[in-house]
Each structure stands twice: as structure tokens, then as C-alpha cells.
Amino acid sequence: MSKQAATDVSCCPSLAERHLPTEAAAALSPAFKALGDPVRLQLMSMIASAEGGEICVCDLTPAFDLTGPTISHHLRTLRAAGLVDAERRGTWVYYRARPTMLRQLAALLTVPEGR
Amino acid sequence: MSKQAATDVSCCPSLAERHLPTEAAAALSPAFKALGDPVRLQLMSMIASAEGGEICVCDLTPAFDLTGPTISHHLRTLRAAGLVDAERRGTWVYYRARPTMLRQLAALLTVPEGR
């Protein structure tokens, strides 16, 4: 079975509507954890807001006071969490956001207006 | 009227609209980090979906295979992240979600439909 087999997780509309099942919590928490570091949150923003929908690693690295390996490690974490995709084109590697995943997380946090 | 005195962070509309400033990333990442643990994500769901808007610790603890102190530790993390509020009434302590914070995070993750 592939990991994506049971993506029933995408069903869950909102934290506030019903109790989140244990499996759903286990499946989604890594994505939140990935966003739980300021560097990765900023990386995610730079990638998601990049014009053309993608951005080169060579544009990401100089934006931080961190070494290349460290940025690469954070990017791998975002990739493992399903938040971004990477593609090598010649010398450079380009990253792009996965809007489906972002929307899933946003939907989970959306609370009814009532409260 | 001062809606949110020191919450200038609440300004930021979406990750994908512009680069997230360093201070905003530093201010918001703890909230994502707090949701980055499956136990806390489930706690958050139980609190946010509780009828009456609040739930007793005595109803949260038995839902997990964890000791009281551990649950208490996770609840304190959620409190420190600004995601929940606690109030003691007599013997019991009740937790309730802070929808403003949840909506802020949801807005940050909301990506335009275009992509």
C-alpha cells in the first residue's frame, strides 16, 4: 500500500466540528510541526508567494543567516511534510508549494463564525 | 477601539501574498509548533469542538493513554501558544479555544484559488 492510500484525512473539515480521529491527528501533525519553525515558515512563505509559482534554492539560501546544508535540511523537512515539491532543472533546483496541502490545513483551522 | 493592542501580527493575510516578515514568522511559528504534536492537535480539537465552548480537564485526560502531568504539560503548551484559555471553577479547570488565534492561522494558510 502506498502511504497516500488512505487519504481520508482530507475529509476532515474543521477542528471545531468534531473530535479529530487519532489517525488524522497523526497524519496532519507533521505538517504543522514543519511549519513550527520560523525559518521554515518564512521559507514556506517565500515559496508560496514566488512569482511563477516556483523559486530557486539559490534565491532562498542568501535570505537567511544560515549555511546551505541547514537550508537544505529545512527544505527536506517541508518536502517530507508534503508542503512543497522540488524539481531539478539543470544546475538549479526549484521548489513550489502544494496548495492542496495548505488548503487542507487551513480548512482544519477554520472555525465557524458563531464563536 | 483597540481590537488587538499588541497583535500587529494579525495583519498578515496569507503566506502566499507576500514574504512573511521575520518578526511575524517568529511570532506565529510557536502556534504551529504547538499544533505539531498529535496529542496536542487532538486536545485542540476536543476543546474547540466541545459543546458549550469549554471542556473540563477531567474529560480530556482519560481520552489518552498518558499520565495527568503529561496532559497538563501539553495544555500549558497550547496556553502559552495563545491557542486556548484556562479557567478554574471550584475543583475543576475548564479550557476553551481562542477562535481569534485559530482564524489568524487559517488565514495565513489560505492560498488564492488561482493556484
Add this chain to the structure above:
DNA sequence: GCGCTGTCTCGACGCCTGTCGAATCAGACA
């Protein structure tokens, strides 16, 4: 082929975090 540049992987080093048992604090009740 050779070297150069960009990116990733590998080890290693502290710090942070999740978990527990024991102790402590806050109220209720007899």
C-alpha cells in the same frame, strides 16, 4: 577530460521536548 559552481548527504555537537513518578497546590466536604 578537467575544473567550477550549486545542492545535497553525512557525522557530530548541544539544546529542546515528550514522558514519567513524586511532590505540591487548590477547593470541597465532613
Add this chain to the structure above:
DNA sequence: TGTCTGATTCGACAGGCGTCGAGACAGCGC
């Protein structure tokens, strides 16, 4: 007052995580 229950704090331990330097891999250009 004393005691009991619910919740938190404290101290300690193992494991995870962010960071770095050194090295390896992938393409490009000479």
C-alpha cells in the same frame, strides 16, 4: 481542622531537532 480529589509543578531521563563543517554528487563550461 483534617482529609480527599483534581490539577499543576518539579526533577530526571531518553529521544528528537537545529545547526554546522566536511565531503559527495550533478551539470555546465572551458
